[in-house]
Amino acid sequence: xxxxxxxxxxxxxxxxxxxxxxxxxxxxxxxxxxxxxxxxxxxxxxxxxxxxxxxxxxxxxxxxxxxxxxxxxxxxxxxxxxxxxxxxxxxxxxxxxxxxxxxxxxxxxxxxxxxxxxxxxxxxxxxxxxxxxxxxxxxxxxxxxxxxxxxxxxxxxxxxxxxxxxxxxxxxxxxxxxxxxxxxxxxxxxxxxxxxxxxxxxxxxxxxxxxxxxxxxxxxxxxxxxxxxxxxxxxxxxxxxx
Ligand SMILES: [Zn+2]
Numbered sequence: 001x002x003x004x005x006x007x008x009x010x011x012x013x014x015x016x017x018x019x020x021x022x023x024x025x026x027x028x029x030x031x032x033x034x035x036x037x038x039x040x041x042x043x044x045x046x047x048x049x050x051x052x053x054x055x056x057x058x059x060x061x062x063x064x065x066x067x068x069x070x071x072x073x074x075x076x077x078x079x080x081x082x083x084x085x086x087x088x089x090x091x092x093x094x095x096x097x098x099x100x101x102x103x104x105x106x107x108x109x110x111x112x113x114x115x116x117x118x119x120x121x122x123x124x125x126x127x128x129x130x131x132x133x134x135x136x137x138x139x140x141x142x143x144x145x146x147x148x149x150x151x152x153x154x155x156x157x158x159x160x161x162x163x164x165x166x167x168x169x170x171x172x173x174x175x176x177x178x179x180x181x182x183x184x185x186x187x188x189x190x191x192x193x194x195x196x197x198x199x200x201x202x203x204x205x206x207x208x209x210x211x212x213x214x215x216x217x218x219x220x221x222x223x224x225x226x227x228x229x230x231x232x233x234x235x236x237x238x239x240x241x242x
Pocket of ligand 1: 130222223228234235236237
């Protein structure tokens with residue numbers, strides 16, 4: 001009996017191997033290819049230089065897929081100019097390409113974060129936009145509910161967008177009275193307000209009230225607000241092993 005117990009214990013210990021050890025090895029085809037040459041990106045009017053591997057740009061962005069086509073001048077010269085893109089915002093995107101994380105914990109403002117949403121749409125980079133909503137959720141857990149999201153997300157997304165749903169849910173389930181007061185001072189899309197009213201009516205009928213963040217996020221899996229679930233494509237977190 002003791003042998004059996006010790007055997008079971010070993011099996012149990014094996015399955016509880018620390019996660020970091022499990023991730024120490026992976027398949028040779030996993031991760032980003034390292035054979036492609038870097039492309040020079042000149043960001044902002046100052047033309048700050050970034051060197052980013054081509055396959056990362058092409059995999060993440062419809063814009064770069066086209067721009068780096070050999071038939072285009074940019075594709076032949078391996079130089080892409082983005083004069084209207086903020087340098088700091090492009091740096092967040094470029095670092096995200098390599099790590100799957102937003103490197104923005106250094107006082108990046110809401111304005112910079114919204115510019116990430118704008119850049120992701122400009123670049124046709126759906127994974128970056130899913131990562132953006134994860135950042136919003138993480139920020140919401142720490143700093144409270146944002147009041148600015150809908151003015152950025154609604155005009156750039158389709159009706160069934162899960163990012164739109166996040167905008168609405170944060171209002172319907174999380175906003176307090178003072179948040180609603182800010183509706184007067186923000187450029188809130190009318191379509192968003194109509195959707196919120198419909199959702200609130202539904203919640204009112206079902207007796208749902210304001211939720212704490214932990215209850216709000218409870219039972220929602222990590223991809224609940226990710227557009228890739230609607231588009232039936234892999235999650236960026238899987239790609240990055242996050
Ligand atoms: Zn996902």
